[in-house]
Amino acid sequence: MPALRDLRLRLRRTPLGIRLAVLTAALAALVVCSAFAALSIQVRASTHRLLADELSRNQRALVSLQRENQRRLVLAATLLAESPSLRSAIATYRVEHDASRVVRADLTNTVRRELEQAGQDLDAGALLATDEKGQVFAGYVRGATRLPTGLDISSLSAVRNALDPEFTSTHGESYLSGLELGDAFYAVGVAPVILDGYTIGTLVFGQRVDSTLVATLRANFDGAVVASAGNHVILGTLPAAETAALLAARPATGASITLGRAEYLAATIPMGTTQHGSDITLTLLQPLTPTIDALATALGRDFLLYGALAVLLAALGAFVLSRSLLGPLGAFISALRSGAGADRPAVRFDASDASLEIRTLSDSFTQLMDALERERAALESRGTELAAANAVLTDEIREREQVERALRESEAQLRQSQKLEAVGTLAGGIAHDFNNLLTVISGFTQIAAQRIGKEHEAAPDLKEVSDAAMRAASLTHQLLAFSRKQVLQPQVLDLHATVTGMEGMLRRLIGSHIDLRVEDDGSPARVKADPGQLEQVLLNLVINARDAMPKGGAIVIATRHVRDASGAPRVTLRVTDSGIGMPPDVRDRIFEPFYTTKEPGKGTGLGLATVYGIVAQSGGTIAVASQLGQGTTFTISLPSAVEQATPLSGEPEAAVAPRGTETILLVDDDDAIRRMAERVLTSLGYTVVVARDGIDALTHARALPRVDVLLTDIVMPQLSGPQVAERLRRRHPTARVVYMTGWVDDAIMKLELDTDVALLRKPFTPVGLGRLIRSALDQRYSPTATHA
Numbered sequence: 133m134p135a136l137r138d139l140r141l142r143l144r145r146t147p148l149g150i151r152l153a154v155l156t157a158a159l160a161a162l163v164v165c166s167a168f169a170a171l172s173i174q175v176r177a178s179t180h181r182l183l184a185d186e187l188s189r190n191q192r193a194l195v196s197l198q199r200e201n202q203r204r205l206v207l208a209a210t211l212l213a214e215s216p217s218l219r220s221a222i223a224t225y226r227v228e229h230d231a232s233r234v235v236r237a238d239l240t241n242t243v244r245r246e247l248e249q250a251g252q253d254l255d256a257g258a259l260l261a262t263d264e265k266g267q268v269f270a271g272y273v274r275g276a277t278r279l280p281t282g283l284d285i286s287s288l289s290a291v292r293n294a295l296d297p298e299f300t301s302t303h304g305e306s307y308l309s310g311l312e313l314g315d316a317f318y319a320v321g322v323a324p325v326i327l328d329g330y331t332i333g334t335l336v337f338g339q340r341v342d343s344t345l346v347a348t349l350r351a352n353f354d355g356a357v358v359a360s361a362g363n364h365v366i367l368g369t370l371p372a373a374e375t376a377a378l379l380a381a382r383p384a385t386g387a388s389i390t391l392g393r394a395e396y397l398a399a400t401i402p403m404g405t406t407q408h409g410s411d412i413t414l415t416l417l418q419p420l421t422p423t424i425d426a427l428a429t430a431l432g433r434d435f436l437l438y439g440a441l442a443v444l445l446a447a448l449g450a451f452v453l454s455r456s457l458l459g460p461l462g463a464f465i466s467a468l469r470s471g472a473g474a475d476r477p478a479v480r481f482d483a484s485d486a487s488l489e490i491r492t493l494s495d496s497f498t499q500l501m502d503a504l505e506r507e508r509a510a511l512e513s514r515g516t517e518l519a520a521a522n523a524v525l526t527d528e529i530r531e532r533e534q535v536e537r538a539l540r541e542s543e544a545q546l547r548q549s550q551k552l553e554a555v556g557t558l559a560g561g562i563a564h565d566f567n568n569l570l571t572v573i574s575g576f577t578q579i580a581a582q583r584i585g586k587e588h589e590a591a592p593d594l595k596e597v598s599d600a601a602m603r604a605a606s607l608t609h610q611l612l613a614f615s616r617k618q619v620l621q622p623q624v625l626d627l628h629a630t631v632t633g634m635e636g637m638l639r640r641l642i643g644s645h646i647d648l649r650v651e652d653d654g655s656p657a658r659v660k661a662d663p664g665q666l667e668q669v670l671l672n673l674v675i676n677a678r679d680a681m682p683k684g685g686a687i688v689i690a691t692r693h694v695r696d697a698s699g700a701p702r703v704t705l706r707v708t709d710s711g712i713g714m715p716p717d718v719r720d721r722i723f724e725p726f727y728t729t730k731e732p733g734k735g736t737g738l739g740l741a742t743v744y745g746i747v748a749q750s751g752g753t754i755a756v757a758s759q760l761g762q763g764t765t766f767t768i769s770l771p772s773a774v775e776q777a778t779p780l781s782g783e784p785e786a787a788v789a790p791r792g793t794e795t796i797l798l799v800d801d802d803d804a805i806r807r808m809a810e811r812v813l814t815s816l817g818y819t820v821v822v823a824r825d826g827i828d829a830l831t832h833a834r835a836l837p838r839v840d841v842l843l844t845d846i847v848m849p850q851l852s853g854p855q856v857a858e859r860l861r862r863r864h865p866t867a868r869v870v871y872m873t874g875w876v877d878d879a880i881m882k883l884e885l886d887t888d889v890a891l892l893r894k895p896f897t898p899v900g901l902g903r904l905i906r907s908a909l910d911q912r913y914s915p916t917a918t919h920a
Contacts, residue, residue, distance in 0.1 A: 156450035157443045164439035171435075172428055179424050186418065205321030206307045208254055209337035213323040218246045218335075222261060222325055225269070226332045243270040244279070257340035258311065258318050261325075263333045266291045273313060274340070280313055285336070287407045290322040294334045310361070310404030310412040317341045317361050317412055319403045341366050341403060341412060349414065356396065356417040359403075362410035370417070378415060388420065395420040566604065567874035568802050571895040574601040575808040578898050579815075601895070622750070624775040627657035627703055628691045630666055638674050645684035657691040657703045659770040661750045669746050672739040673707040673766050680711025680764060693772065701772040708765040714758040722756065789902025791817045794840035794909055798822050799829040799856060800872065801848045805894075809843065812898040813905065826851025830859055839864040841908055843892075846873045857889070868908040872896075 212218055225239040243261055251259035251272040260271035266286025271279050285291055290309035293299045299306070311318040318338035325333045339345070346357050346367060358368035358375055368375050374391035383389045383398040390396075396417040403412035581594040631650055639648050670689070677687045688708045696702055714722070718729060725741040747754045747768055758764035789812075796818050800806045806822055813820045821836060823829035825848055833839055842860055846853040857869045874894035890908050892901065 154447070157447035160443045160446035161439065164435060164442060167435075172431065179420065179427060203321075205319065205337050205339055206323060207321070208256070209307075209321045209323035209335045212250050212254075212259070212337065213325045213335045215246075215250065218243075218250065219325065219327070221246045222333060223327050226263070226327070229263075240270050240281075244272065248272040254337075256337055257342075258313060258320070258336070258338035260285075260336040260338070261333060262286075262291065262336065264295060264331060266295060266334070268336075269333075271336075273316075276313070283313075285311065285407045287409075288320075288322070289405070290320065291334055291336070294322045294324040295331055297331050308404055310406040310410070311336065311338055312361065312406040312408055312410065317359075317366055317406065319412065343367060349416075353416060355419060358415045358417070359412070360415065361406060361412045364410070366412075378417075389417075391417075393421070395424075567894040568805060570601050570604055571874075572802075572804040572808055574598055574895055575805075575812065575898055575901075577601065579808070579811060582898075622660050622662050624658055624660050624773045625663050625666070627659050627666070627705060627770070628652045629656075630663060631670065631689055631691065631705075634667060634670060638671075641671075642674060642678040642687065646678060646681055647686040649686065649688045651688060651690040653692050655693060657693065658773040658775070659703050659750075660773045660775075661770065662746075665746045665750070669743045669768070670705070670707070672743050676739060677707060677709035677711060677764070680709055680713075685710040685763075694769070696769070702769050703772050705768040705770070706765060708763065710763045713760045713762050713764055715760055719756060719758050723754075789816055789899045790906040791902075792906055792909060793817050793819070795819045795821065795836065795838050796841045796843055796905065797829055797833060797836070797839045797860070797867075799824075799826065799842070799844035799848070799853070801825055801845060805845075805872075808898075809901060812901055813843075816902050816905075818905070825849060826853075826856040829856050833860050833863055836864075839867045841868045841870060841905055843870045843872065843905065846871050870904060870908050 221239075221243045225236075225243050228236055228239055247259045247261060247270055250256070251274065256272070256274065258271065258273045260268045260273075260280065260283075262268050262285065266284060266288075268280050268283040268285065270281065273279060286295075288309040288311070290307045293306045307322045309320055309322065311320045318340050320336050320338040323335050323337075324331045325335060341359050346359065346369070349357050356369045358370060358378055359366040360368075360379055363379055365372075365375050365379065370378065370391065377391055378389065378398075381389055385399045387398055388395055389398055396419055399416045399418075401414040401416070403414060405411050577594050577598045581591060581598065584590060584594075628650075635648070635650055642648060674687060674689075681687075686709070688706075690704075690706045690708075692704045692706070694702050694704055722740050723744040725738060743766075744754060747770075750770060752768055752770040754769075755767045756764065757767075796813055798806060798809055798813070798820055800809070801824060803824075806824065810820045810822050821832050821839075823832050826844075827850055829842075829844070830851075839860065842857055844853040844856055848856075851859075853871050860867060861869075869889040870892055871889055872892045872894060890904055892904055896904075
């Protein structure tokens, strides 16, 4: 360390002219080195791009060549399948085999000899004949002592396509695959063997992936080649260690990879998939290192020569320049030293015969001294002001930090909300399509069950289908709840009364090892929400709390009246458990659909996502607080309602739909739903006129003397349901309107549904459909959504 300090001191004491020369030389050297580095990077990038383009051209040429070879395999197999002698031998074998179910060795040998002769004539690596099940019963494999008789190759896509009489190929690749026979691998083409219009088997023509194929590729490509099947190396031109590293990395086409001390550009050529699922691949490797090293060496030699010359000239010029500039500057410094310890120099510097720069420097120094005297007093007075301003600035910085922290939290919440909204839109769309399918499945199943009666042997099977459809409908309702696109039936209810009404069921659900307490603040907790959906929210939260306490604990459900930041009254529902809690990374993702920390088979990941969707669609918010080992609290906040709570109806629904004789105009663009609804309503005695869209419906309406009910889907091409209803009522003003829908979105909400209509939610049952139609005709329906 003392030596380092001495060196620094000597550098500081070195004359400015020498230091300027050395600094200029160092800067020149730095510029040269930087230029060399930048040019090296550019040369490397250009070389990489050129070689990549060359490799891409080679790959396309080799892929075309390989595809042509594979198409020749399919053509060879097709021509052999049309060979009269071979077709005759295979046909005789199949006829005898089908007649006696015994494999005759002489017939098998006849087919084998035909295949062997054809394989030798066509230089085939393998030529196999399979039956209609894809099992090899005869074949020829060049160089093999044991034939693969009995081998099942039906798993090959090409064999399946060839055996499928209904399969139509648009390109030859449909009959191409890979094949593994022992330790040998083949690229094969497959052709069906057809007798009297029936496919009785296939012919498999194979070319072995060996050194001959690699030599063909090397004739058009000067890089390295590696043939592999899955993780197995067939052959290659690289050392074993580098080949293993290549298979482990599996670079994409155009990517670079370092093997050993060399860098390569990689490209792959697929050869097909074997019966064991292994992909046969040819990997082409274009070496980069030799070309780049040669260019870098030549470039470095030139830069070293010219760079040294540039550094020497820069140092010499800087030294000469410093001699001419620093003389007057030294005189000026001497004048300044004469006034050391005083406010001004004792001797004024005479700059009359000095250069313009020195005169300017002298004048500037004089002005500086005058300005310093004036500013000294100003600085003293500003000191106090700055101290006060500093205190104010500190407070502003603290406030800004708080605002920025709040902004970051808001941005995080917005990103989470946008992510959930995007996934919700996808889930809602899927659920809408499934609701249409489930309506058809459930409807026709119940129609069939009613037709055959309960005593029929198929009745239990139909009931299982109907129950499964209902379970699937429940799942789509969860998806619609998460995506906030379900049809709700909101009404004013007492949230605390809802909790106490479910208390008994919840106690049985959580078990005796968990203590359940229900609390409130003594006044009715009235909110406007769908009671069924609200019960689903409470049930999901309690189940989640129970699963977090496998060894027992306590759950507290509390309702409270609060006010938000704007002073508006709200009602909160808080569910607290004493379970294991959650880490922050899990807590941040709990409302994501299909995210679960439970074991496979014990959770769908839709429970809390459904809670989030129901609460959001009901106009509320939900928050979670949790720490590991200290339990979890979910807090739901809903707007407070001032109306009186609506008592829940307990009347049972009728098991049989009422009948009628009125005329119903049925409009739906889904053929299956239209047929199901028509069959149900016709069986109930109604006269049903069916239309596939709004234009068709208005055409029928003009021809009908009377329309009692318009039963229509809401969203249809050309004309929507409300548009059809508006035009229909101009001609049939007494017609009742019943809308069918599987979800609610912004477009439907903007349709401004007439209050004098009924809404039938999909999926619906035949009984529910008949009951709602009768209710509409009798003017007893409510304009709220009905799930039949």
